Amino acid sequence: xxxxxxxxxxxxxxxxxxxxxxxxxxxxxxxxxxxxxxxxxxxxxxxxxxxxxxxx
Amino acid sequence: xxxxxxxxxxxxxxxxxxxxxxxxxxxxxxxxxxxxxxxxxxxxxxxxxxxxxxxxxxxxxxxxxxxxxxxxxxxxxxxxxxxxxxxxxxxxxxxxxxxxxxxxxxxxxxxxxxxxxxxxxxxxxxxxxxxxxxxxxxxxxxxxxxxxxxxxxxxxxxxxxxxxxxxxxxxxxxxxxxxxxxxxxxxxxxxxxxxxxxxxxxxxxxxxxxxxxxxxxxxxxxxxxxxxxxxxxxxxxxxxxxxxxxxxxxxxxxxxxxxxxxxxxxxxx
Numbered sequence: 001x002x003x004x005x006x007x008x009x010x011x012x013x014x015x016x017x018x019x020x021x022x023x024x025x026x027x028x029x030x031x032x033x034x035x036x037x038x039x040x041x042x043x044x045x046x047x048x049x050x051x052x053x054x055x056x
Numbered sequence: 057x058x059x060x061x062x063x064x065x066x067x068x069x070x071x072x073x074x075x076x077x078x079x080x081x082x083x084x085x086x087x088x089x090x091x092x093x094x095x096x097x098x099x100x101x102x103x104x105x106x107x108x109x110x111x112x113x114x115x116x117x118x119x120x121x122x123x124x125x126x127x128x129x130x131x132x133x134x135x136x137x138x139x140x141x142x143x144x145x146x147x148x149x150x151x152x153x154x155x156x157x158x159x160x161x162x163x164x165x166x167x168x169x170x171x172x173x174x175x176x177x178x179x180x181x182x183x184x185x186x187x188x189x190x191x192x193x194x195x196x197x198x199x200x201x202x203x204x205x206x207x208x209x210x211x212x213x214x215x216x217x218x219x220x221x222x223x224x225x226x227x228x229x230x231x232x233x234x235x236x237x238x239x240x241x242x243x244x245x246x247x248x249x250x251x252x253x254x255x256x257x258x259x260x261x262x263x264x265x266x267x268x269x270x271x272x273x274x275x276x277x278x279x280x281x282x283x284x285x286x287x288x289x290x291x292x293x294x295x296x297x298x299x300x301x302x303x304x305x306x307x308x309x310x311x312x313x314x315x316x317x318x319x320x321x322x323x324x325x
Contacts, residue, residue, distance in 0.1 A: 006134060007161050010113070010176035014169045038171075044145055046164045047171030 003029070003040060013038075015049050030055065091123050091151070098212075099127035102183065105259060105320055106210045108132050112178040117199060118167055118185035122148025122160075128181060129160045136177070137162045138170065168194045175204035184316070186213040187230070187240045193249050200253040205323065209255065212318040215262075216240040217300030225289075226299040232286050233278040243317050250321055259320035268309045 003011075003022055011020055013031035020029040020038070029038045029045055036052040038045060046052075102124070108114065112132040116125040119137030121144050129135035129152075137160070139145050145162040152160045165171045168191060180199040189195045199209060216223035223242055230237040241249075247257060267275075269290055273283055290310045294303045302313040 004161075007136070010136070010172050011163070012171055012173040012176070014165060014171040017173060019173070041142075042146065042149070044142070044149060044162055044164055045171070046142070048140075048165060049169070 003045065007045075011045065011047070014047050028053075091121075095123060096127075099124055099183075102181070102210055102212060102318060103127050103131055105261065105318060106179070106181065106208065107320070108179065113176070115172070115177045115180045115199075115202060117180055117182040117195065118188065119148060119162065120144050120185075122151055122162060124181060124183045125160060125162070126152060126155065126157055129157050132159075132179075134159045134161075136160070138165055138167065140164065140166055168198060170198045170202055172202040174201055175207075176202050177207065178204055179208050179210075181210045183210075183212050184214065186211065186246070188236065188238050190238045192239075192241065193252070196249050197253055200255065203323075207323055208258075209321040210318060211246065211250075211321065212316060213246075214240050214314050214316045215243045215246070218242045218244055219300060222298060222300035225293065226301060229286060229289060229299055229301075232282040232289070233273055234276045235279065235282075246317070246319060250319065251324070254324050255321040256324040257319050258322045259318075261318045263316050263318070265314045265316065266311060267314070268306075268311050270309060272312060272314075 003026070008020065008022065011029065012018060013020060013034055013036065015034050015036065016031065018031060018033045020031055022029060023037070027040055029040065035055040036049070037055055038047050038052050040046070108128060108131050110131070110133065113134045114128045114132050114136070116128065116135060116137045119125045119139045122137050125135045125137035125148065137145065137148050139162070142164050145164050148162045152162070163171060167189065180203050182199070186192050203209065216226045223240070227237070227239055230240055250257060269287065273286060278286060290303065293299055294305060294310055297303045304311045
């Protein structure tokens, strides 16, 4: 199940508090400002900076 | 990493639910209580005093297995549970699916660094978790940030005596009973934190919970190796009630009374 638009509207990057966008596969949330990918596992967004994946 | 270091690290990050996960490992049944009739009654009462409206978006801070989040979800537009324990939010999600609750989401994240925008919610609630936070002021600052201008909150937790010596002994006992306990605050300390972040107390209700030392130490449960020390401290403190827990000898045991306070908060001004 994808993250709903309503949930996406309230979620923010825990580091910069900026907005996020969903990955094409709907399996993560990207902060373009911090170049971080927060995974979504079993419908649960993992919004921990230390568990985020750094993007090139 | 040894347990003490690991624990210190967890607490540094304000991770209430690391301790909840530890409790879960020690006693899987203790979490069934979160969905017990007694807790359902407390949650009903928390929802009732909150004045939650149908259109509200509510954040449940340190939601654990989601009982409080789901109780609010029945009465509001959307409820979101936040917890640092992936194990607990997974349980919460499973319970939401079981109930067919479509207006609930659970997020794994830090309570001191919330992954929400400013004013993302109409309300924030926190049930019996502040005593696990090493930096309660920072957690409340985040709650105040993510709640909108006309926002409200309900914070419920056990409180300690206003007398610092009594409160210190109370906390020493709590830490023996639950090694992941950070600090039980006095009601006035809560109120200072709320005021510092622009919230005033609209309603304040105290509730007394009576237990025997056996009932209290089985709740977590306390590590068995700490029980002799807990008993010895209570024996030593009972006559003048040094931890401020209304200690009383009764039929071969010691009885104590914990005072929890539910604060309903509104933005000042």
